[in-house]
Amino acid sequence: MKILFVGDDWLGSNARSLAEGFRRLGHEVIMVDSTPATLPPRLSPSWLYAKSHEQRAPWTVEHVHTRIERAAAELRPDLVFAFKSVHLDQRRLLDIPARLHVHYSPDDVANPVNTTSDYLTHESEWDLVVTTKRHNVPELLERGAKEALFVRSAYDPAWHHPCARRTTRQYLVGFIGACRPDRRDGMVSLARAYGAQLLVAGPGWRRVRQLRTTRAEVAGAVYGQDFSMTVASVTANLVLLNSDNRDTHTCRTFEVPAAGGLFVGERTDEHAELLEDGSEAFLFSSRDELDEILERASLYPDQVAKIAEAGFRRIIDGGHSYADRAGEILHALDR
Template identity: 70%
Template sequence: MKVLFVGDDWTGSNARSLADGFREAGHDVVVVDSTPVTLPRRLSPPWLYKRATGRRAPWDVEAVHRRVEQAAAALRPDVLLAFNAMHLDQARLLATPAGRHVHYSPDDVSNPVNTSPAYLRHEREWDLVVTTKRHNVAELTARGVARVLFVRSAYDPAWHRPVARREDRCYLVGFVGALRPDRRDSTVALARRHGGRMLVRGPGWRAVPELRGTGATVAGPVYGERFSAVVAQVRANLVLLNSDNRDTHTCRTFEVPAAGGLFVGERTDEHAELLDDGSECFLFSSPGELEAILARCAEDPGGVAEVARAGHRRITGGGHRYRDRAREITDALA
């Protein structure tokens, strides 16, 4: 098929990985980058406009739509797939000539943060809405969406694979991900307990004053292959969920074991379906249970390394690449 893909195209983005997944699955793919609209550069005029008005810069929105329409005229796509396109003009996207119009939502579409009034007005007009949240299926159907598809998140083998460490320092426990209110207190408590044996990386963490003086290494985000190099520095890689999205799995569910890291994550039904607790990962439901896992990681590095290898084999052999998700979407369209 000919696929016109509208989504963020920066290195490490899930949208870029899914677009490449369609290409790897054998489709002709043209990408239109929506990053100028979704993530305007800090202190740029579009960023200042958004801060002042709460809206996206109309000149950037117009520029993206012009590129979409030009690409559609040249490609004549069988599918227009919009990845998290709530900030674009929905009517204009849906009017773009294409055989099918598909919207992919990587986050909870019942969380107001992940929608817009314009998106909700036009949501039922999409031929297919794809969600990575199982609980969204019934909710989208109740909102009038005719066809809904649940797919899990995925990993990108171009980036998420075992790689050599780029630093000689190693950590007992680490978390790579954004600061969120539901993660703050527990992460600070771990940093106070484990000090220099803990690594925290991601947007927002360096601004948390409670982390200063704990001895933990706190740094900014990492993307692409650099993520895998950081995973290699950590014995127990935490997979923390987003309660606002009612997550029962996340991208890290696949990325950590694909990168060869030991998956230490919150206990959910989906995590238990994907990996066997105790032999392919370690799951916890309480701080005490997590501490027992970390004690085991400190005392038996060889044993937990074998658990990490088993988790890597399970995920990489289980059909969880973006190419596999692209095939699930095209199968649903067929």
């Protein structure tokens, strides 16, 4: 199959990983980077326009569409696959000659920040809308989507795999992910309790003043293989969910164990389905429960290392790579 894949193509992007997943299955894939429109550089004219107009700058959108249409003319795709392309011109995407047009959203499509009026106007014209949120499927169908498919998030074996440590320092507990309002207070509380034993890495954390008054290590974002290198320096890797997405699992659900890290995550039905609590991961529903897990990790490092190894095997052997997800999507299209 010839696939024209439209998505953000920066290092560590899930879109890049999924495009590579289709390629690993043997399909011809051309990827067109939508980053100039979707994530314009901070303080650039495109960024300032987006902030003041609540839509992406028309000149960057036009630039991306020109590249898409040139690629389509040469490739003559069987499938146009749009990865969270809500900020592009939906009519132009759907008018690209192809047998199938698929839109994929990694975020909650019921949250207005993850859609646009243009996308919602044309949502029913996509042959398939793919979501990583199980609860979105009935919502999409009720909204008029032709067909909706739930697939879980995934890991990329090119980036998410056990790595040698790059530092002699080993943190008891760590979190790799963006700073969000629903995470800030809890992370500050952990920093005050665990101090230098805590690593927090991700966009926005360095701007949290309360963290700077603790001994916790606060770092910027890590992507690609750097993510796995960071996991290697942490005994208990926290997997926190995004309440705005109504998450019951997340990319980190797969990335942390695939990188060889001990999964310590919020208790949900999906997490319990994917990893067995106590033997392949640790799940918690309260701060007290988390503190007990961290005490166990501190006292019995060899025991929790065996649990991390079991979690690694469960995810690696469980069909959770982006190539596996690409296969699920293509199977749904063949039905």
